[in-house]
Amino acid sequence: MAVKPKLRTIVEPIAESAVDSNNTPIKSLALSKLPDGQTLIYAGTVSGAVLLYSLLSSQSAPPEFAFIKRISLPGSASGGSVNSIHPLVHNGKVIVVSNGFLFLLDSSLLEPAKKISLFKGVTAFSRKFRSQKLGSTLSSSQTNYVHNNGNSISGSNLFAVGIGKKLVLAELVLSGSLVIQKEIQGVLDGIIVTLLWVDDAIFVGTKVGYYLYNCVNGQCGLIFSLPDSSIVPRLKLLTKESRALLMVDNVGIIVDMEGQPVGGSLVFKEAPDSLGEIGSYVVAARNSMVELYHKKTGRCVQRFIVDGNVGGGPCVLADEENQIGKLVAIATSLKLICYGRASGEEQIKDLLRKKNFKEAISLVDELENEGEMTKEMLCFVHAQVGFLLLFDLHFKEAVDHFLLSETMQPSELFPFIMRDPNRWTLLRGGLPIRTKKLKCKALVCMVGPGRSLEAWVPRNRYWGLHPPPTPLENVVDDGLTAIQRAVFLKKAGVETAIDDEFLLNPPSRADLLESAIENMIRYLQACRERDLTVSVREGVDTLLMYLYRALNRVEDMERLASSENSCIVCEIIDPLTMTMEIQWAVQEELEALLNDSGHLRTLAFLYAGKGMGAKALSIWRILARSYSSNSYPNDQSEETGLQDSSTKFTFGRDTAAIEACKILEESSDQDLVLQHLGWIADINQVLAVQILISDKRINLLSPGKTNDEFVLDSYLEKRILNQLYEVIAAIDPKKVEILQRYLQWLIEDQDSDDTQFHTAYAILLAKSALENYELELSTQDSEITVPKNEMKASELGRSSIFDSPVRERFQIFLQSSDLYDAEEVLYMIEESELWLEKAILYRKLGQETLVLQILAFYYALCYVFSGNLNDIMLGVLHYNAWKFERSLQVIALDDIECQDYITFIFARKLENCEAAEEYCAEIGRPDAYMQLLEMYLDPKDGREPMFKAAVRLLHNYGEMLDPLQVLEVRDLVSCLALCTILLAKKAQCSDARQWKVLCFGRSLDDALFSSNRALRLSLDMPLQLASDTILKLLRARLHHHHQGQIMHNLSRALDVDANLAILEERSRHVLINDESVCDSCHARLGTKLFAMYPDDTIVCYKCYRRQGESTSVTGRDFKEDVLIKPGWLVTR
Secondary structure (H helix, E strand, C coil): CCCCCCCCCCEEEEEEEECCCCCCCEEEEEEEECCCCCEEEEEEECCCEEEEEEEECCCCCCCEEEEEEEEECCCHHHCCCEEEEEEECCCCEEEEEECCEEEEEECCCCCCCEEECCCCCCCEEEEEECCCCCCCCCCHHHHHCCCECCECCCHHHEEEEEECCEEEEEEECCCCCEEEEEEECCCCCCCEEEEEEECCEEEEEECCEEEEEECCCCCEEEEEECCCCCCCCEEEEECCCCEEEEEECCEEEEECCCCCEEEEEEECCCCCCEEEEECCEEEEEECCEEEEEECCCCCEEEEEECCCCHHHCCCEEEECCCCCCCEEEEECCCEEEEEEECCHHHHHHHHHHCCCHHHHHHHHHHHHHCCCCCHHHHHHHHHHHHHHHHHCCCHHHHHHHHHHCCCCCHHHHHHHHCCCCCCCHHHHCCCCCCCCCCCHHHHHHHHCCCCCCHHHCCCCCCCCCCCCCCCHHHHHHHHHHHHHHHHHHHHCCCCCCCCHHHHHCCCCHHHHHHHHHHHHHHHHHHHCCCCCCHHHHHHHHHHHHHHHHHHCCHHHHHHHHHCCCCCCCCCCCCHHHCCHHHHHHHCCCHHHHHHHHCCHHHHHHHHHHCCCHHHHHHHHHHHHHHHHHCCCCCCCCCCCCCCCHHHHHHHHHHHHHHHHHHHHHHCCCHHHHHHHHHHHHHHCHHHHHHHHCCCCCCCCCCCCCEECCCCCCCCCCCCCCCCEEHHHHHCCCCCHHHHHHHHHHHHHHCCCCCHHHHHHHHHHHHHHHHHHHHHHHHHHHCCCCCCCCCCCHHHCCCCCCCCCCHHHHHHHHHHHCCCCCHHHHHHHHCCCCCHHHHHHHHHHHCCHHHHHHHHHCCEEEEEEEECCCCCCCCCEECCCCCCCCCCCEEEECCCHHHCCCEEEEEEEECCCHHHHHHHHHHHCCHHHHHHHHHHHHCCCCCCCCCHHHHHHHHHHHHHHCCHHHHHCCCCCCCHHHHHHHHHHCHHHCCCHHHHHHHHHHHHCCCCCCCCCCCCCCCCCCCHHHHHHHHHHHHHHHHHHHHHHHHHHHHHHHHHHHHHHHHHHHHCCCCCCCCCCECCCCCCECCCCCEEECCCCCEEEHHHHHHHCCCECCCCCECCCCCCCCCCHHHHC
């Protein structure tokens, strides 16, 4: 069952006066407010007299009610009553309707009434009202029906007069007479009883129904009909909404200016005798009862009986028409009483005391819409309601109202979170300020430099309807005590203001406290988006951190601490400079609270945000150690969803290192960076590198001072690099990759030309390359079994810092840089198998012979793994063939899982012929090729001659070699080499006998030649080797020769085919008969000259001249789109 709303006071009497009517009842009443604030009240009696009263009100004095004048209308002796009074404020006139006639009076009733004889039998009268939407300007459409000598007429001088069934529109001219503008007849049924003219619409009420006449288009329509038993219709203008109230018995229907019902209906208890409007309410008077109905809700909000109405006769009601009225006058047979709006503030207080919060807010909205209350007052009431709900333990609703209050400061809720006195007490004026007793320095600490003390001490803005602020714990305890008391009183039959929900199901203290804190958090989070002063913002963020800590919302704490915030972590104030009243400034600090509760991560984020990087880094270092020892009690690392504790442990350490890295990347304090670089490198070397090479800091790290004591002896084989710089010296020598990456950054990104950096970087790369090489050797020496998911041999030497293998980086740096000490680097790798690196270094040193030797005798050991799945992994490891030679071995593995794999291990030479030849090309001298040829044919050290490499060299660069010099190679010239050269350069042979001797070898016994030009072919050279080599060479030469002949013949065949096709096209015969026509103009050819295109189209000579010789009738252009027909070679 719905609860019946409680009545409240909307209007209250402000002045009253006795009615001097000679015991005649009041028939009509009207109000006219003058510009000077004086209100004139006109009362018309049944006997035809008009009474004038004056009401003068001011803010400093009570209203004064005075009787001014009484005047009788002409003909009143015959018993004519005053039906209605219409004051015209703008021209100081009053029009009175009495006994069917119109009378014109002045506003002060000083002159006799003037009867307007033009109109007789007047049954209704209305002046034109202008709606609030139009304001003071008239619509252009008014000139359609109101026109006087081409000038538009003010709407206030226009009137609608009802005379029986006729509607007359008239104008009041300056002479004081009415001039008829228009007459409307025959469109209305019944006698006109009431009229209302607003803008372009005239509402007409008859006994039949309500009509709407449009002054612009002249249309008149029925709004709705009235039942036969209904009382006299009545119209009332609702000024504020620019709408009309149409009465049907006791029901008031609200319609717009087009006659459409809007906003519902008002249902009165009885049909009212008169109607009025004040603000958002409709006032209805019936006998001695006066009721106020809200326009929107339609419910009665106030009801009272008028005093002094003897016999309970009808009351006459009047309001301030065409204005947002604030005054209502009610006349009885004995009294004239003026009612004014009750104080909105008092109404709101009354509703709040009764805990009618929704009605209070609704009333404030109404008052604001009516212009009687500012938006600040609405915000004030929202805040007041919020405090009342807060002490009633409705925390969610309270915060909702706090958020609706734009003027409420967050500092007003600070004492609910932190006990007074605290750092922000002065923001609310919570402490008495005695400026004389406070030292100047202490005031600066409290108020802050450059801040006004008066701005910190606002006045108390509330009505005292709630207790003073107190911590939430006390609020909850007091509320629970009140609930227990209410339960006891309810058992005793005493009603209380406590909600039934709390009485039936009393909440627990823990739930209430948690709800209070959560809603306080919600409010402070919303306040962070507002534009607050510095002090208030500091309080909001700091106390928000307190509340997060109270609920142990670690994620929210860290999110707030890591974002931009104004939290006060710690503040140091000299105790000698502050009085007892402000010593609370250092009582509570987030630093101590978070440290005691173990929220070190949050504290670290706060330190970092406040620019205290050293403290933040110290905490992250402690956390990293705690994660390492696995003894940190409150592990606040994020949940990863993994059950493996080692994963969580790694993640926690990495998180600490990452956060520390963010701080150090932006820090230009080199000492601080070097202090924490070590422990971060122990966790993640990539982060350490990011710190060293970060470009986020303003000033890049400078190498700074030199350090002569930094020794690389432990990892550079007793080599000392003198005078390394401070940053490099701070890096752990065992973390070679960090050193390498930092030196690489200095050299490549910073364009450092320091030879020490280049040399150090090269030596570090050499050491890493040697270590990886030894690792590869150990892998090769062991028995190899490679599952599918293991690392490939080509991935050895990679790391998390570098994407490329160390040997690749080593080789690139050796080739690109010229600033390192090549001798120092060569000393490191001279005894190793890094042949290519040594070749680069020898090249830098200009030792061409050694470079050629290395490139010519470049050995490798290959592993080939094959199986059913065709998985192949090839790793190249460099070895000397004379130290490691092994025949082909096939090893079948007994392991069941690896039976598909067969390992072939063999050693073979991989002569890097291309590199050697490229190096000779770089040198550009013929003697380099000759020297390389001698190395191939005489490898020394007991190795076999490299005939294939010699063949490749002679084949590719034979023109660079002098065959006579080749022949002078003592005891080492092979038949292959001599034949290749003589085949390439036969013209340079000095004796034809040399060709025969070299071609047949031993068939010419003891073939001797001039000792100066050639030597006898060595008898130790194998004949089979020489013949096989010569045979392969000759076959290759013959193959190339035959291949060239084939290509030549193919080209000739294509040429012949093309010529044949052209000849066939030119020799084609065409048969023309009598029926042959031109494909273009379709004329008979007969004996005409014609032409034929390659696509077999025939045209006459005229069309041929027009088409051209390259474009046929089909539109094909044979120059751009060539017609190709298959030739005889293709078809056959």
